[in-house]
Amino acid sequence: MTAFFVSFLATLFAEMGDKTQLVTLTLSTRYPPLHVLAGSLSALAAITGLAVLLGDFLANLFPEFVTLLASGLFFLIIGIWLFLKKDEENEEIKTSRRGITLQTFIMVFLAELGDKTQLTAIALTAAYNAPLAVFLGAMAGQTVNHSAAAYLGSRFLSRLPARTIKLGSAILFLFFGALFLLAALR
Secondary structure (H helix, E strand, O other): OHHHHHHHHHHHHHHOOOHHHHHHHHHHOOOOHHHHHHHHHHHHHHHHHHHHHHHHHHHHHOOHHHHHHHHHHHHHHHHHHHHHOOOOOOOOOOOOOOOHHHHHHHHHHHHHOOOHHHHHHHHHHHHHOOHHHHHHHHHHHHHHHHHHHHHHHHHHHOOOOHHHHHHHHHHHHHHHHHHHHHHHHO
16 A cells, blocks of 8 residues: 555656646647547556566565665655756647547657656665556556646646645655665665
């Protein structure tokens, strides 16, 4: 249950204001939100599934101390990076109405490759050695996040200052990083 909860929270907050959420947000303002959401969530499920498989492989390859230490350092680095990173401009995304689900899938899949949420799923799977719980938690977080983007659009996100979202995400990553390091050092 812990792996699910940590994956849910880490993914939910990490996706706030992320480029894949912005893809979902932007496309859903011009195209049917269900088609956009279907493309986004399909891509996120595929990329998260790959991340969980890699994390499971790493968990079985290295001792628990190494995976907890690496996961803790990863979370601390991401937390510090979120504190220091400059805010990105929301670029307009152009696409045709034809095949919007497939186009959304491709855009989100490519945008998510090597992204912090994919790396988070790898680290959490390696740390907890619970691939299904991490996958389900990460997908639950992404579903909540991208559903909000698709259905509530810019009106919802415009009420949350980008700095507040970024600060909350950074604190969450630092918190989990510290927890993993403490667990590794026990």
